[in-house]
Amino acid sequence: MINIQEVTKRYEMGSNIVMALDGITLDIHEGEFVAIVGPSGSGKSTLMNIIGCLDIVTSGTYVLNQIPIxxxxxxxxxxxxxxxxxxxxxxxxxxxxFTAIxxxxxxxxxxKVAKKQRELKAAQLLQTVGLGDRMDHKPTELSGGQQQRVSIARALANDPAIILADEPTGALDSKTGKEVLTLLKTLNSNGKTVIVITHDQEVARFANRVITLKDGRVASDLAKEEVYV
Amino acid sequence: MFKEYFAIAFRSVVAHKIRALLTTLGVVIGVASVILLMSLGNSARTEAANQIRSIGSNLIYVSISDRQGALPATWLSEIQEKAQISAFSEMVSGTASYQVDGSNVDVSISGVNQYYGFVSNLSMTHGRFLNEFDVDNNLPAVVLGSKIPDLLFPNQGVLGNTLYIKGMPFTVVGIVEERGTNFSGDNDMMIYIPIDYTRTMFPMGGRFKTFYITAESEENIDLTMSRVTSYLSNYLPSSNQYRIFSQSQILGVLDTLMALLTTLLSGIASISLIVGGIGIMNIMLVTVRERTREIGIRKALGARRQQILVQFLIEAVIITTLGGIIGLTVSYIGAQIITSITDFNVVLGWDAVLLSLVFSITIGVIFGIYPAMQASKLEPVEALRFE
Structure with a gap:
């Protein structure tokens, strides 16, 4: 599903050249729950931007669902x-x-989904994440955990194959964080590919596979069993 | 899909009500002043045209300065014959002063013949105009402008009463309907007496001959004018010595002048529209900067560049159109106020409504496009990082 080959990403800041990604190669398959971890500066945010098609590679190839990005x-x-x-x-x-819905x-x-259909689907999704009674609330009227659940509902709106979560629990207390991760886990077991970028090992525990980045390279790429033996 | 963009833009405007309202102010003032000045100018044009028309559109006005006495004594009847004029009146004018409540009031005295009433399209409210009998026999009859009775004969019967002019008693035979003020002065402060009296009262007046002619029809105006000109040029070699023009020429010149003035004033007023537009651009640029993160989120969620551009452009247009509508309302109220406190009847036509909408939408597009382009060009990664 995701095929990344020898990808580099270079930033030029004045005369400073930063290699945020320095030759990354990895595959992510449909239905996986992957955690990308690493200290700050390791390139995990850059990798997320590349995978999320928010940014483009300097060199190498990124193929998403047969699409050469x-x-x-x-x-x-x-x-x-x-x-x-x-x-x-x-x-x-x-x-x-804007309100939650x-x-x-x-x-x-x-x-360009028709309005009636949009409303129906959004209401349905908010029900699924347990916010059926909060649909007309604005974000400021919701708790952090509720807001994150709204954003999960939003992420599911167009039925994407991949859920890309950047530090999804970073702004939440540990209890609500766990609830959010459990929700992601449920989505994964329903067939979504979930990729979580985090520096938190606790979060990474929820994943089936942990990719560790260091200095823009893949330092390790292990299945859950291998990490937490 | 346009409806969706509109809904999104509308929501954003509503979310920043106070700012949007303040931003519209420039457009409000601009549209209101342009529309009001244009309507005022147009009303003034109509007013002037109506006034001149009321005097008679077939009227030809001739003034001659004959210091040497080059014209033969029979010039008037000769012109009448050569130019085939049926109705004409010479006029010799002067003024007389009257004491009213301790202050001097000047009244214009016009010596005319029995045709003047027809030539100048006068209507009578009381009595009659001077007739052939008055003029031929030089009878002391006087016709008053509409303001004179209240001024000189307060609380008394006027018709048949006696008015002293330069010490001579005249009998009032008629009162003219109100005519207002035009290029020849306040018509309502004039009195009319048989011309021979004024020739003796104002001997200097005879050197400057003024007479009024009515052409047979509107088509004959030019022909009549050229015949009069050709007669006068036989005796008066310099064309500076006489002046001849028709009512429609005056109307044309006046109309051109008024139109020019209206355009000029509207032009000056439209500067405020441009200033308003720059205000819009300024606020939209601030808005784009403030909402960089929103733009980043929208882009991450799949908004194309064009969709962001259209959203911000529509926001600008909504704000300016709102300003246009408020401006139109303000100019409507202004028109009502001007109409109620002055003699002008200021009317806002559909063209004003249309124009203000076109103005405000155009301003929105012109000054909204640059900020909208800035918004659409933002890189999603950069925009999401913006705090």
């Missing part, structure tokens, strides 16, 4: 993000002036 332009990448990837962010990234409907709006 580097050959696509910004607008086509927007469509791919819209259809293939559900984002979950550390800071939730909900739009504050409006936030969930947004990816469907850009997918």
């Amino acid at each position: 580097q050959e696509y332009d910004q607008d086509e990448l927007a469509d791919i993000r819209n259809q293939q990837i559900g984002f979950i962010f550390q800071q939730f990234n909900l739009l504050p002036s 409006e936030n969930v409907m947004m990816p469907m709006t850009y997918a």
